[in-house]
Structures are given as C-alpha cells and as structure tokens.
Amino acid sequence: MARCRCFTFLIALGFALPTLSVHADQRYVLTSTEQNLHRDSWKLSGGNWSVEKKALHGGKQEGVDLITIDNGVLQIDVIPTRGMSVYEVRSGDMRLGWDSPVEDIVHPALIDLESRGGLGWLEGFNEWMVRCGLEFAGHPGTDEFEDGAGGTTTRDLTLHGKIGNIPASEVEVIIDTAAPHRIRVRGIVYEKFFYGPKLKLVTEVSVVPGQDSFRIDDTVENLGALEQEFQIIYHANFGAPLLGAGATVHAAVKSVAPMDAHAAESIDSYATYLRPTAGFVEQVYLVEPLADEHNRTGAVLHNAAADRAASMHWSVEQLPYLTIWKNTAATEDGYVTGIEPATGYPYNRKVERAAGRVPKLSPGQKRRFTLDIGLHRGEESVKTVVDQIKSLQGDHQPIVNREPPRS
Numbered sequence: 001m002a003r004c005r006c007f008t009f010l011i012a013l014g015f016a017l018p019t020l021s022v023h024a025d026q027r028y029v030l031t032s033t034e035q036n037l038h039r040d041s042w043k044l045s046g047g048n049w050s051v052e053k054k055a056l057h058g059g060k061q062e063g064v065d066l067i068t069i070d071n072g073v074l075q076i077d078v079i080p081t082r083g084m085s086v087y088e089v090r091s092g093d094m095r096l097g098w099d100s101p102v103e104d105i106v107h108p109a110l111i112d113l114e115s116r117g118g119l120g121w122l123e124g125f126n127e128w129m130v131r132c133g134l135e136f137a138g139h140p141g142t143d144e145f146e147d148g149a150g151g152t153t154t155r156d157l158t159l160h161g162k163i164g165n166i167p168a169s170e171v172e173v174i175i176d177t178a179a180p181h182r183i184r185v186r187g188i189v190y191e192k193f194f195y196g197p198k199l200k201l202v203t204e205v206s207v208v209p210g211q212d213s214f215r216i217d218d219t220v221e222n223l224g225a226l227e228q229e230f231q232i233i234y235h236a237n238f239g240a241p242l243l244g245a246g247a248t249v250h251a252a253v254k255s256v257a258p259m260d261a262h263a264a265e266s267i268d269s270y271a272t273y274l275r276p277t278a279g280f281v282e283q284v285y286l287v288e289p290l291a292d293e294h295n296r297t298g299a300v301l302h303n304a305a306a307d308r309a310a311s312m313h314w315s316v317e318q319l320p321y322l323t324i325w326k327n328t329a330a331t332e333d334g335y336v337t338g339i340e341p342a343t344g345y346p347y348n349r350k351v352e353r354a355a356g357r358v359p360k361l362s363p364g365q366k367r368r369f370t371l372d373i374g375l376h377r378g379e380e381s382v383k384t385v386v387d388q389i390k391s392l393q394g395d396h397q398p399i400v401n402r403e404p405p406r407s
Contacts, residue, residue: 024177025174025175025176025177025178026174026175026177027172027173027174027175028042028044028172028173028174029170029171029172030042030053030065030067030080030171030172030173031065031080031168031169031170031171032169032170032171032172033169033170034169034170039053040053040054040055040065041053041054041055044173044175046175048071048072048209048210049069049070049071049072049183049209050068050069050070051067051068051069051070051173051183051185052067052068052070053065053066053067053068054066054068056105058104059104060104060106060107060110061104061105061106061107062107063081063107064079064081064082064105064106064107065079065080065081065171066078066079066087066105067079067080067171067173067185069183069185069205069207071183071207071208071209071210071211071214072209072210073091073210073211073212074089074090074091074207074211074212074214074375075089075090075091076088076089076205076207076214077089078185078187078205079105079127080167080168080171080187081105081107081108081167081168082105082106082108082124082127082130082164082165082167083130083131083163083164083165083166083167083168083189083201084131084168084171084187084189084201084203084205085127085129085130085131085164086127086128086129086205086216087105087126087127087128088127088128089128089214089373089375091212091375092377093241093308094241094242094308094310094375094377095241095242096128096129096236096238096242096310096373096375097127097128097237097238097239098126098128098237098238098239098240098243098334098335098336099239099240099331099334099335100125100126100334100336101332101333101334102122102123102124102125102126103126105124105126106123106124106126108124108165108166108167110123111123111124111165113158113159113162113165114156114158117140118140118141118156118157118158118159119140119158119159120158120159121158121159121160121164121165122159124164124165127164127237128236128237128238129216129234129235129236129237130160130164130235130237131163131164131201131203131218131232131233131234131235132160132161132163132164132231132232132233132235132342132346133160133161133163133220133230133231133232133233134161134162134163134191134197134199134201134220134230134231134232135161135162135191135193135196135197135199135228135229135230135231136157136161136229136231136349137160137161137231137232137233137342137344137346137349138157138159138160138231138233138344138345138346138347138348138349138351138352139159139346139347139348140156140157140158140159140348141156141157141348141350142154142155142156142157142348142350143155143156143157143348143349143350143353144350145229145349145350145353157348157349160233160235160346161231162191163189163191163201163232166189166190166191167189168187168188168189169188169189169190170186170187170188171185171186171187171188172185172186172187173185173186174186180208180209181208181209182206182207182208183206183207183208183209184204184205184206185204185205185206186202186203186204187202187203187204188200188201188202188203189201189203192223197224197228197230198222198223198224198228199220199221199222199223199228199230199361200220200221200223201218201219201220201221202218202219202221203216203217203218203219204216204217204218212374212375212376212377213372213373213374213375214372214373215370215371215372215373216234216369216370216371216373217368217369217370218232218368218369218370219366219367219368219369220232220361220366220367220369221361221364221365221366221367222361222362222363222364222365222366223364224363225363226363227360227361227362227363228360228361229349229353229358229359229360229361230343230358230359230360230361230367231342231343231344231349231352231358231359232319232342232343232369233323233340233341233342233343233344233346234319234340234341234342234369234371235338235340236312236338236339236340236373237336237337237338238301238310238336238337238338238339239335239336239337240331240335241303241308242301242302242303242308242309242310243273243301243303243328243335243336243337244273244275244303244304245273245274245275245304246272246273246303246304247272247273247301247302247303247304247337248271248272248273248301248302248304248306249271249272249273249299249300249301249324249337249339250271250299250300250301250302250386250389250390251271251287251289251297251298251299251300251322251324251389252289252290252291252297252298252389252392252393253287253288253289253290253393253398254287254288254289254290254396254398254399255287255288255398255399255400255401256270256285256286256287256288256398256399256400256401257285257286257401257403257404257405258270258283258284258285258286258401258402258403258404259283259284259285259286259323259345259346259347259404260284260404261403261404262281262283263283263284263285263404264402264403264404266283267285267400267401267402268400270283270285270324270326271324273326273328273337274328275328276328276329276330276331276335277328277329277330278329278330278333279329279330280327280328280329280330282325282326282327282329283325283326283327284323284324284325284326284346285323285324285326286321286322286323286345286405287321287322287323287324288320288321288322289316289320289321289322290392290393290394290396291315291316291392292392294315295315295316295317296313296314296315296316297313297314297315297316297322297392298311298312298313298314298388298389298392299311299312299322299339299341299389300312300376300382300385300386300389301337301339302376302382302386305379306379306382306383306386307377307378307379307382308376308377308382309375309376309381309382309385309386310373310374310375310376311373311374311376311385312339312341312371312372312373313371313372313374314341314369314370314371314372315370318367318368318369318370319341319342319343319369320343321341321342321343321344321345321357322339322340322341322342323338323340323342323345323346324337324338324339324340325337325338325339325340325346341371343357343358343359344357344358345357355405
C-alpha cells in the first residue's frame, strides 16, 4: 500500500469555538502507522484560534514535523518527530524556551545516543520541554539489573533515555465541542525492545482558547507481560528573557541538596541566577517538594523585575521529586535553567534504584502524569502566584543539606 502524503490540507472554520455543536468532539488524524497516513501540511482555524502542521526542511531538521497551536494568547510548538516534545511557547514578549547552540530541530535519525560516551542526546537538545525516559533517565554509565529471567544483566545507559528521540506513531488534533472547547494535540509514542521494555506513552498538550495557561497530560503503560522499571523527568528549560541576572525560582521545599561537590559550593544561592558567565560549570540541586492537602505542589520562575513569570504545578503522588539545573553559561554556549519534576533525580539508574527512586509498572499497568503551566504578566500577577508557593511553604523551614547524597 502506498504511503498517504497529503501535502496540503486546510480547513477554515469561520467561527470561534463557542459556536460549535455540543455533539461528538472533532478529531483530525495527522499521522498514523495503523492507517499508513501522514499529512505534511495541514491547518485548522476557527476565528480566534488555529492549529497548523508543517514539515521542516534543511540541514539536520529535514523531515521533522512541527505542530503549532495558537489559542489567541499562546503559540505552542509541538514536535511529533521528537517524542512529542514542546519546542517553544510564545506569548507577546514572553517565551518559554531558550537559545541552544543546537539551532536545528534535529531529526532523531541523525542522532547517535551512544556517541561521546553516551552523551549523544545533547546533539538535539534545544526544546523548552523534553521528556527523559522511559526505560531509564539521568546520567550515562553502566547499570546492573535483573533481566526478568532470574539472572542479572550489565548495560551501558545513555544520557536521559530514548523517548525524546522516538517519532510519534499516532498524532491527532481533537477539538472539544463542549465548553470550554479545549484544543488538544495527542500523540502516541512507543518505546519497545525485544527482550526489553514494551512501554507506551500517550501524551496530550492542550489549551483553552483565550487562556494564558496550558496542560501536559501523559499516560505511561506497560504493554509487556512482566513487571517493568521506568523513569520520567520533565526537563523544562528556560532562557532569556525570563532568565537573567537576579531571576529567582520559588518552590515549596521540604529539603534541598546539591548533586555534587561543585554545586555544594553555591547551595546558599541555589534559587537565584547569575548573568551569562563564560566558563560557568553547571550546578544541579535536588529538591523534595512540599505539597498541599491535595498533594499538589508547584514552582515559579520570575525575572529580576518580578513582572514576568512562568509557573508549573503538579501532583507529588505522580512526580515526587524536583531537580533545579542551573547552566548560566555564556549565551553562545547555552544560558539556561531547568525546572524538572520527575519520578526521581538525574543520577544514573543504578544510583536511583539503590535509593528507591525507580518505580515499576505491573503488566498492563498505567501511570498518569499531569503538568499545568501558566504564564504571568505584571507585578500583581507574579506576586499572586509566588504567594501560592509561599503558602505551601508555610512555616516549614527547608532542610538544606550542604553535602551531596551518598551514592
């Protein structure tokens, strides 16, 4: 059967979403291995919103698919070819994203994850949010683990796993016909290996027209007949103009620790940022968050003027750990910070397993992960969301560990 390539597919709806029927949601399949279908170019619009898909060309991004959701306030770029990562979010003078030295949105076929001692993942690292996982995440290195047949296996793991470099097998756009008429881009990504993991990621990026917030809603499922370890880190990366000298990250902190001796030297300033500094060596801090009575927690990054901010909220039942990655290097080398809710910390899986931070999925079991992200403008709006974090902190004094955890 010939592959379906629909080079141009345009639907223009001459109305805003509230005029839609309240019957079945509208669904548009853009990519499907089951249907042997792929649309290179596609657009759907409805007055105050649009969803557009295009194929990128030139250099290492040749053949990469990019979907842009515009809800009238936010423009969100999703990359189906790269595990449904979110490349960038824009809203007026605000941006969630960063200026990576890697400028192309690199096709996974051109990335060798095992190169440079397992650091090949960095050859494509430029997204605002990339998932690390699913079989493993964190630092490269050798891991020894049970092979499921009663023996042990030794394997060299690469940086941050494979899921961010696997193209989605199924991609569709869904328009909710019932209020508030949420716009959804849904993808399915499989991480499968013979004599290995059989994991399925169903991921959805969604937004309501006119709102300055959006949601990432993921489900990870074990398709295998045996219990399966998994890890996931939501590696959300922020650069200028939100990040700058004097920028601050707020989190409700039960405890914080440096990841290594170098980070320990600056533990007292882990929450504030320097200007771009040539030769800066990354610093990583490991946070155990506090949560409210509903197990919700959050983090806020605001600029030095405290009049622009981004917030992230999630459940500690789903993602009990938070990593703050500070890389305030020269702009040319990648001036960026990562705020990373996760199932664990970014040590090699061998270390994480020994610390009890590698969860398992039973055969057929599913785990859900939801992140709510907001953009905030003006001093009052920023103060409100920061006060929410301070309320979570309450009278609890954070435990500040001045030495890295023993591994």
